[in-house]
Amino acid sequence: MLTFIKNESKSNGELQQARVISLFSLVGMSVTFVMGVISLFNSNNVLTITLFVSSIIYCLAYIVLKKYNKLNLSSFIIIYSLYILMFYLVFTGGVEQTGPLWIFIVAPVSVYVLGLSYGLVNLLFFLSIIAIIMFSPIEMPQYATYSTEFKVRLILSFLTTTFLSALYEYSRMLSYNSALKLGKKYQQLALSDPLTTLANRRNALTILQQEKSRISRNNEPLSVLLCDLDHFKMVNDKYGHNCGDMVLTELSQVFKQSVRQQDCVARWGGEEFLFILPQTSAEQASVIAEKIRTNVHHHKVHFLKHEISLTISIGISQLTDDQNIDELINNADRNLYQAKKNGRNQVYPQQTTSIDL
Numbered sequence: 203m204l205t206f207i208k209n210e211s212k213s214n215g216e217l218q219q220a221r222v223i224s225l226f227s228l229v230g231m232s233v234t235f236v237m238g239v240i241s242l243f244n245s246n247n248v249l250t251i252t253l254f255v256s257s258i259i260y261c262l263a264y265i266v267l268k269k270y271n272k273l274n275l276s277s278f279i280i281i282y283s284l285y286i287l288m289f290y291l292v293f294t295g296g297v298e299q300t301g302p303l304w305i306f307i308v309a310p311v312s313v314y315v316l317g318l319s320y321g322l323v324n325l326l327f328f329l330s331i332i333a334i335i336m337f338s339p340i341e342m343p344q345y346a347t348y349s350t351e352f353k354v355r356l357i358l359s360f361l362t363t364t365f366l367s368a369l370y371e372y373s374r375m376l377s378y379n380s381a382l383k384l385g386k387k388y389q390q391l392a393l394s395d396p397l398t399t400l401a402n403r404r405n406a407l408t409i410l411q412q413e414k415s416r417i418s419r420n421n422e423p424l425s426v427l428l429c430d431l432d433h434f435k436m437v438n439d440k441y442g443h444n445c446g447d448m449v450l451t452e453l454s455q456v457f458k459q460s461v462r463q464q465d466c467v468a469r470w471g472g473e474e475f476l477f478i479l480p481q482t483s484a485e486q487a488s489v490i491a492e493k494i495r496t497n498v499h500h501h502k503v504h505f506l507k508h509e510i511s512l513t514i515s516i517g518i519s520q521l522t523d524d525q526n527i528d529e530l531i532n533n534a535d536r537n538l539y540q541a542k543k544n545g546r547n548q549v550y551p552q553q554t555t556s557i558d559l
């Protein structure tokens with residue numbers, strides 16, 4: 203069956219993530235640059251170099267995303283350069299031992315950029331290294347010393363921030379997925395006929411336009427069948443509208459089962475159906491139309507104690523190079539009218555020589 207709905211959900215999610223990552227790299231680049239300038243005035247040379255290098259790395263992540271469209275690589279650069287910067291700040295203490303305060307931005311950024319589970323695994327790894335740095339008995343000039351109370355509280359408050367970030371990311375994912383599902387459902391409703399669940403007229407026209415563009419590139423034939431139920435008004439009049447609806451629903455299934463996966467069956471109007479047959483010439487379409495007509499003819503609809511059999515008439519049209527979609531359908535409509543005029547329960551034009559599909 204032709205794909206009626208474009209699956210745009212993944213690209214939408216990625217687009218949103220790309221926006222956040224580009225924003226984060228710009229903010230990261232600016233903040234580290236400004237702090238680098240401040241520490242330059244404070245004559246803290248190692249910190250100045252570290253912050254300027256970080257600023258360049260964020261700029262690089264931004265370029266990788268904007269110019270080369272590499273979302274994963276950009277995320278990777280942002281996250282791991284952020285981790286390294288944080289290790290450095292905790293190790294040296296930054297300005298006046300305030301370096302560890304920055305680690306709290308790591309939790310929300312990690313779960314958002316890396317996703318919930320991978321983000322949490324990375325945070326565990328991050329926190330382990332932070333704990334090792336803080337609790338190791340290192341003897342180095344750059345190494346900052348913190349009180350045990352400060353270290354324990356820093357780890358506990360980081361764990362709390364991680365938990366809250368994970369909770370927030372989890373509910374964000376839930377709402378995003380349910381909005382996505384709802385969107386898909388409404389999109390499906392907008393494109394399908396509620397009674398028969400077949401593609402509706404609007405959807406059929408979109409598919410026809412797409413197929414027309416495709417076949418003009420590939421030089422392949424495309425045919426349509428316009429099919430109308432014979433004397434359907436009599437079914438409604440005799441058995442009621444509910445029975446008429448049931449007939450339409452059942453015959454839609456017969457139609458679907460009579461064609462190939464790549465073909466499309468649409469409800470064109472009340473008791474009119476359009477078959478779109480890609481890679482099919484008028485001669486091949488005629489054979490398919492005859493098969494559909496026979497299948498309907500042999501199908502019995504059971505309603506209460508009644509057994510109802512119906513017939514259909516079909517008009518065939520093959521798209522020519524100089525035709526637009528309206529002309530193609532009008533031609534099929536004229537042929538359908540001819541099939542009705544010739545006595546119904548038939549296909550027009552009929553195939554004179556036998557062909558294999």
Ligand SMILES: Nc1nc2c(ncn2[C@@H]2O[C@H](COP(=O)(O)OP(=O)(O)OP(=O)(O)O)[C@@H](O)[C@H]2O)c(=O)[nH]1
Binds near residue numbers: 431434
């Ligand atoms: N039950 C039901 N009937 C419908 C629906 N849409 C259209 N119809 C009926 O389809 C019938 C079409 O009647 P006509 O246009 O006279 O065509 P016909 O009786 O099939 O006769 P021919 O097409 O000339 O063979 C009408 O009675 C419409 O009410 C629907 O969704 N449900």
